[in-house]
Amino acid sequence: MSHYPQARFLLSVSGLDQLARALPEEGREVAVAGRSNAGKSSAINAITERRALARSSKTPGRTQLLNFFELAQGQRLVDLPGYGYAKVSAEVQAGWGQLIGGYLETRECLVGLVLIVDSRRGLSEDDHGLLAWAQVRNLPVRILLSKSDKLNRAEGQKILQQTARDLPPCATAQLFSAQARLGVEEARDALENMLAPAAGNE
Numbered sequence: 001m002s003h004y005p006q007a008r009f010l011l012s013v014s015g016l017d018q019l020a021r022a023l024p025e026e027g028r029e030v031a032v033a034g035r036s037n038a039g040k041s042s043a044i045n046a047i048t049e050r051r052a053l054a055r056s057s058k059t060p061g062r063t064q065l066l067n068f069f070e071l072a073q074g075q076r077l078v079d080l081p082g083y084g085y086a087k088v089s090a091e092v093q094a095g096w097g098q099l100i101g102g103y104l105e106t107r108e109c110l111v112g113l114v115l116i117v118d119s120r121r122g123l124s125e126d127d128h129g130l131l132a133w134a135q136v137r138n139l140p141v142r143i144l145l146s147k148s149d150k151l152n153r154a155e156g157q158k159i160l161q162q163t164a165r166d167l168p169p170c171a172t173a174q175l176f177s178a179q180a181r182l183g184v185e186e187a188r189d190a191l192e193n194m195l196a197p198a199a200g201n202e
């Protein structure tokens, strides 16, 4: 049984005007970000237990868009375009940055981020940029150090400690593997904590 039986793809947007028209600021959104190939789709699938969800974002034409999913009523997941893909031009990269940056800066119902970072690579400059945005807005960030099945225990602990040392106060990190299903529950709990309004807050 899926953890989110009601989960469904809502829409993709290419600009913030379109977003404001299509999805007014209601409910709560958590955005999932990461470098291309970091394992973002696999992480979304593992956490939601809905294989078709992240596949929707990989549909040709949607990879450079913001893809919105409803997990439950008033709770959305936003799959941000993967950044740092070497084969696209600097101009296209700048366009992505503007879209992602604009979204992170202005979207009021955005309550947190999940950042997927390949555990063998560690935090990139782009990841640090994203963390800086989050810190400015005081948004909680859960970093998933992905593909951790490729590391042994000591290597995993080392990268976890190294990553944790570099983080702004808004962020926390954990090891994660979609393939070996490591840290999936922990990641889902972190997501739920961001999406579910704390009792008495609303």
Ligand code: GDP
Pocket (backbone or CB within 6 Å): 034, 035, 036, 037, 038, 039, 040, 041, 042, 043, 082, 146, 147, 148, 149, 150, 176, 177, 178, 179, 180
């Ligand atoms: P995205 O581009 O960030 O959405 O990444 P994908 O989820 O498509 O994964 C990119 C590649 O990494 C694919 O070849 C996946 O099979 C692989 N991958 C993703 N998650 C894991 C994992 O937990 N362990 C291992 N070993 N490989 C993974």
